[in-house]
Amino acid sequence: KAGVTQTPRYLIKTRGQQVTLSCSPISGHRSVSWYQQTPGQGLQFLFEYFSETQRNKGNFPGRFSGRQFSNSRSEMNVSTLELGDSALYLCASSPETGATPYEQYFGPGTRLTVT
């Protein structure tokens, strides 16, 4: 099976712009989670989607949003970009086997630089 893929891998944006990142989970996985990694804060949970519904949300401002499509692919959007949004954005997918908790399979990440 192909792994989790994320596009684009690198992105440079200007303050005030918006950005959309895409994540394609492993085939058959219905849960997709998004994470932000910065040198100062480390890894932080953004949100999780399952069957097109947001199931959990981390402590991030409303400028960060996401969605999941019927084929389980997910997008996250950041509006009104700030310099502090520069980070590695990772998505991870999980199989839903009916037994919790679930192992997470990470994508390679999208490195966003805001200038």
Added chain:
Amino acid sequence: KNEVEQSPQNLTAQEGEFITINCSYSVGISALHWLQQHPGGGIVSLFMLSSGKKKHGRLIATINIQEKHSSLHITASHPRDSAVYICAEGGADGLTFGKGTHLIIQP
């Protein structure tokens, strides 16, 4: 809110040494994850455990639920084990991560 603490933050060792990385968390969890991150950012899930011990090759992970503590051990360490190792607790509100342990294995 759960807090996850790892130690040490940095660890340099010689090839062949036995490595131990520790992780403590503050509240009850559903699972403890150990992740490996190489330069460039890619993260690999090494273990997910709720109790006891798991082993995969030269890697061993243990967890003590009563003491809220987990350890990751690497036996016969090799330079290719050089990476950042991150523990994370999996609760109802998504994963909460430790700051990571930067491990360097010198030949």
